[in-house]
Amino acid sequence: MTATPVESRGTATPTRPALKEWSAAIHALLDGRQTVLLRKGGIGEKRFDIPAEASGSRFLLFPTVAHSHAERVRPEHRDLLEPAAADSTEDEVVVRAGASVVASIPVERPENLESIAMHHIWTGESVQSDRLDFRPRHRLTALVVATVPLVEPVRLARTPDYRGCSSWVRLPVDPRWGEPVHSEAELDRVARLVRDSVG
Secondary structure: OOOEEHHHHHHOOOOEEEEEEHHHHHHHHOOOOOOOOEEEOOOOOOOOOOOOOOOOOOOEEEEOOOOOOOHOOHHHHHHHHHHHHHHHOOOOOOOOEEEEEEEEEEEOOOOHHHHHHHHEEEEEHHHHHHHOOOOOOOOEEEEEEEEEEEEEEEEEEEHHHOOOOOEEEOOOOOOOOOOOOOHHHHHHHHHHHHHHHHH
């Protein structure tokens, strides 16, 4: 699907909160392979928080990419890496999706994280090094999210505002939403499983 440049959508576009997430994970969310995000917050943040504006409502997903993502994704999901990389370049990003939080679950039993691996694309080693060992005094949060595609993906020029190790940015995007990837019943089932496993 062709991405619409944001400039063509008018200059008075309001801004919306967007969660930074690895582009491969966004593609996995859209493809129905992933329903859980594991977050601790950026280096400059005391903890991972959901802004009031994004709590209980949809927010956008801002794609990020690093070369090391390839070895952090389980082999059966590596077909997502090439299309995902095209959504986050030095010059621009393509916003394809948004989400809302169905459940935010503090991970109290990290030893059970492997039991929810079917709900994300990361290797066990990646979960350990990037999420558990990273900032070990900070609690890991499992987010069960309802993903919704944008009817038309939006292409944005990359600006300095989008840099830095923060979890959230604001984007000048006024989306038209498509149909949710998963039903409420399915996401409620996932939330119960995550809570029973690691909460």
